[in-house]
Amino acid sequence: KVDVMLGGGTDYFIRDDRDIRQLFVDQGYQYIDSYAQLSSLTNDAGALGLFAPVGLPWALDDIDPSRLRTMAQTATRILENNQGYFLLLEASQVDWAGHGRDINSAMAEMQDLHLMLEWLVEYQAQHPDTLVVLTADHSTGGLTLAANGEYRWEPASLHAITTSVPAMIKHLVNSADEPTKRLSYIKAQLGFELTQADQDAVLAMDMNAKSRSLEDVIKRIIDRKTNTGWTTWGHTAVDVQVFAVGPGAERFAGHQDNTDIAKRIFELLD
Amino acid sequence: KVDVMLGGGTDYFIRDDRDIRQLFVDQGYQYIDSYAQLSSLTNDAGALGLFAPVGLPWALDDIDPSRLRTMAQTATRILENNQGYFLLLEASQVDWAGHGRDINSAMAEMQDLHLMLEWLVEYQAQHPDTLVVLTADHSTGGLTLAANGEYRWEPASLHAITTSVPAMIKHLVNSADEPTKRLSYIKAQLGFELTQADQDAVLAMDMNAKSRSLEDVIKRIIDRKTNTGWTTWGHTAVDVQVFAVGPGAERFAGHQDNTDIAKRIFELLD
Numbered sequence: 001k002v003d004v005m006l007g008g009g010t011d012y013f014i015r016d017d018r019d020i021r022q023l024f025v026d027q028g029y030q031y032i033d034s035y036a037q038l039s040s041l042t043n044d045a046g047a048l049g050l051f052a053p054v055g056l057p058w059a060l061d062d063i064d065p066s067r068l069r070t071m072a073q074t075a076t077r078i079l080e081n082n083q084g085y086f087l088l089l090e091a092s093q094v095d096w097a098g099h100g101r102d103i104n105s106a107m108a109e110m111q112d113l114h115l116m117l118e119w120l121v122e123y124q125a126q127h128p129d130t131l132v133v134l135t136a137d138h139s140t141g142g143l144t145l146a147a148n149g150e151y152r153w154e155p156a157s158l159h160a161i162t163t164s165v166p167a168m169i170k171h172l173v174n175s176a177d178e179p180t181k182r183l184s185y186i187k188a189q190l191g192f193e194l195t196q197a198d199q200d201a202v203l204a205m206d207m208n209a210k211s212r213s214l215e216d217v218i219k220r221i222i223d224r225k226t227n228t229g230w231t232t233w234g235h236t237a238v239d240v241q242v243f244a245v246g247p248g249a250e251r252f253a254g255h256q257d258n259t260d261i262a263k264r265i266f267e268l269l270d
Numbered sequence: 271k272v273d274v275m276l277g278g279g280t281d282y283f284i285r286d287d288r289d290i291r292q293l294f295v296d297q298g299y300q301y302i303d304s305y306a307q308l309s310s311l312t313n314d315a316g317a318l319g320l321f322a323p324v325g326l327p328w329a330l331d332d333i334d335p336s337r338l339r340t341m342a343q344t345a346t347r348i349l350e351n352n353q354g355y356f357l358l359l360e361a362s363q364v365d366w367a368g369h370g371r372d373i374n375s376a377m378a379e380m381q382d383l384h385l386m387l388e389w390l391v392e393y394q395a396q397h398p399d400t401l402v403v404l405t406a407d408h409s410t411g412g413l414t415l416a417a418n419g420e421y422r423w424e425p426a427s428l429h430a431i432t433t434s435v436p437a438m439i440k441h442l443v444n445s446a447d448e449p450t451k452r453l454s455y456i457k458a459q460l461g462f463e464l465t466q467a468d469q470d471a472v473l474a475m476d477m478n479a480k481s482r483s484l485e486d487v488i489k490r491i492i493d494r495k496t497n498t499g500w501t502t503w504g505h506t507a508v509d510v511q512v513f514a515v516g517p518g519a520e521r522f523a524g525h526q527d528n529t530d531i532a533k534r535i536f537e538l539l540d
Contacts, residue, residue: 142412145507231501237415238508241525253523255511 001046003085004078006038006071008052024048035064038074047078055093058105058164059112069116076123084129086269089116098140100212101230102219105164106143107155124246131246131268135261138235147229155226160191165222169214172207179203186218192225271316273355274348276308276341278322294318305334308344317348325363328375328434329382339386346393354399356539359386368410370482371500372489375434376413377425394516401516401538405531408505417499425496430461435492439484442477449473456488462495 010033013021025031029046032038041047049071056062064070072089079085091113097106117134124130145153163171168189172182183202187194194202198221205217223229242261244252251264280303283291295301299316302308311317319341326332334340342359349355361383367376387404394400415423433441438459442452453472457464464472468491475487493499512531514522521534 139508142414142501144412144502146502146504149504151504229502231412232414232416232499234416234419234421238409239511241509243525255513 003046004075004087006047006049006051006075008050008055010050011053013048013050021048021050035067035070038070041074041078043078043080047074049074055096058093058097058108058166060105060108060162060164061167066112066115068112069119072116072120086265089120091116095140098143099233100215100219101141101223101233102165102215103143103155103226103228104158104161104219104222105166106141107158108164121245129247131248132244133249133252133261133265134241134243135258136240137258139238139240140235141233142229142231142236144229144231147223147227150227152227155228157190157192157225158222161189161222163189165215165218166211168218169211172205172214173211176207179205182207186221190218190221190225194221195224198224273316274345274357276317276319276321276345278320278325280320281323283318283320291318291320305337305340308340311344311348313348313350317344319344325366328363328367328378328436330375330378330432330434331437336382336385338382339389342386342390356535359390361386365410368413369503370485370489371411371493371503372435372485373413373425373496373498374428374431374489374492375436376411377428378434391515399517401518402514403519403522403531403535404511404513405528406510407528409508409510410505411503412499412501412506414499414501417493417497420497422497425498427460427462427495428492431459431492433459435485435488436481438488439481442475442484443481446477449475452477456491460488460492460495464491465494468494 010021013019021031024046025048027046029048030041032041032047032049033051035051038049041049051067056067059065059067068089068091072087075087075089079087091109094106094109094113097103097109120132124132147153168186172185175181175185177185180203182205183194183199186202201217201221205214207214239255242252242256244250248264248268251267252261280291283289291301294316295318297316299318300311302311302317302319303321305321308319311319321337326337329335329337338359338361342357345357345359349357361379364376364379364383367373367379390402394402417423438456442455445455447455450473452475453464453469456472471487471491475484477484509525512522512526514520518534518538521537522531
């Protein structure tokens with residue numbers, strides 16, 4: 001039985017054919033649909049929190065830019081008990097950023113994870129009977145730090161971009177601005193100097209095209225500026241790291257099959 | 271003072287301006303220039319063995335297809351002593367295969383390493399006071415196991431190819447065969463069925479072009495057959511693995527800077 005579930009997904013829970021959310025409520029679960037209600041959750045019943053129709057907004061666009069940490073803090077508060085607990089925390093949307101070749105959101109999603117991990121490492125130190133295992137199910141997009149034959153990557157200008165590229169495109173489509181006004185908006189959002197080719201690409205955007213191809217225009221400008229490269233729209237086959245701290249951490253050292261991680265965890269839970 | 275050096279490099283040692291090989295001989299080193307002489311080396315003096323003008327041949331083309339193991343066995347035989355020794359074994363040419371996007375040689379060079387490692391793991395078991403550390407300085411070429419949007423890699427046909435692509439091209443340039451005879455030769459070397467496009471590409475080769483571009487025609491045919499992808503002509507930024515066995519192996523566990531590996535080794539040598 002799952003005690004706490006927090007994330008996106010109202011479209012999958014509250015459906016025409018079935019109201020799964022109601023089934024949880026009938027079982028005594030607390031149900032919330034906004035981050036603001038997280039602090040109201042108590043630890044004497046299960047909790048279901050659904051904060052978006054499908055996935056959460058990009059971290060850059062979310063009202064809580066460290067929502068992963070906020071949810072982790074709430075979940076541990078509810079779960080803590082004398083028998084122990086298992087909690088899965090997923091910074092999932094960096095995968096979508098990789099599929100979308102979106103360095104702007106990839107870095108912001110990693111920052112969301114980073115803020116949560118900073119807190120989690122402290123939590124583990126204060127609760128030394130807690131084992132933390134960190135890994136990835138795969139790498140996506142083949143992020144390349146030395147594109148175009150040049151061993152150089154300059155991500156600093158990403159710090160100034162505070163809106164996701166998909167949100168920029170949504171704004172432009174909704175506003176139906178003239179090309180020059182569109183260019184001014186993009187210039188303001190990106191905060192770095194655009195080359196003539198960059199500007200021409202923005203001016204030439206056909207706003208009736210699919211969002212994905214419009215987003216690509218802006219993503220490629222950011223890639224050009226930062227010298228970011230991508231090698232695939234899919235997953236890569238590189239080995240991913242496994243980090244662990246706490247009792248049993250040594251079981252996760254060394255080269256292992258991804259399924260071994262679950263096996264080691266089940267050994268500890270038994 | 272280095273006691274044993276084995277590999278390629280006569281062009282760098284025996285030069286018009288300076289005969290560095292002779293300096294070693296004057297210092298009492300044994301000098302050899304063929305694998306056949308390796309067994310004649312004794313452990314009462316240093317040894318210099320240079321078996322090629324620059325790099326060794328591709329493993330596929332070498333008279334000793336497990337030359338790395340042969341050299342490792344010789345080096346340890348000479349170096350073994352009561353005070354211990356440090357030995358660097360480099361399977362270096364997989365890097366060139368990566369730069370050259372050459373899956374045929376990349377796999378053969380890894381097989382050369384594999385055969386050496388099989389022996390080395392046994393050697394370590396028989397000499398349990400030996401620490402073995404295995405790592406890479408970087409990944410090259412961005413070998414992709416799921417090219418063209420398809421999560422599929424079929425390297426089996428590589429087993430039948432026993433000549434390097436550069437050696438195939440050298441043969442074709444030297445023989446000056448007619449296009450149809452050239453195609454027969456390539457068919458025989460590759461051992462798998464060529465598509466019409468593959469055959470047309472071989473027939474259309476301009477044998478006056480640079481070797482590299484001629485090699486690329488054959489490499490792309492092998493990539494097509496095996497669904498191998500490449501993402502760069504240079505190095506990638508992915509983390510590389512570190513494996514270790516023997517006393518002190520635990521010092522090499524975990525995520526570390528590449529320079530830390532040298533520091534850990536120096537700690538053990540002190």
